[in-house]
Amino acid sequence: MLGLSAFKPTGSLLGGLLWKIPYRLSRHQKYRHRQRLRHVDKVVDTLSSALSKQGVVVKGIERWKSEMPREDEMEARDKYTVFARNERKYRKGIHKVPKWTRVSQRINPPGY
């Protein structure tokens, strides 16, 4: 009954457990992620330079600039993984964070 059977051999049916989200990023995902980080840096720079010409200070932007590392200052570990309480070694890939391409996640708890 080739081709007529209802059984369709898919990865999850044959093997059981199938991880749909790979545990690490591909190098192309990493590249695009770096571009996004740089883009956010650029937006913040534009805002603060435009405001400094007028001589005004916005507290939130100043705080970001003092606390958040720029893309080139970040370690690879912080760029591509985040702290996760329930994971082995307390780290998981940043691509497991919901909406990870549209949120900023740069710093992690000290010591982790």
Added chain:
Amino acid sequence: MQYFKVTLIRSGIGMPKRVNGILQALGLHKRMRTVYHPVSPDIAGMIFKVKELVAVSEVDYKLSQKEQHELRKPPKGYYVEIPAQEAGRI
């Protein structure tokens, strides 16, 4: 007068209500929409809240929505000759 030229390049779909509210307040109703706002601390704060979704540059002009739309139009492919007399060449 200096303006922020703000373009929404990432959609706000699925983002928290406050983020989408800020996009609405800035006039960014759909992707690739460009708006101009004067440089001021309150506008800067709003843009800062949605910094992952927008592209920003500082410019010294402000375009209306119609002028902004004209920039996207392809060239017509032809032009109308002006008589030499009218153009002041004779």
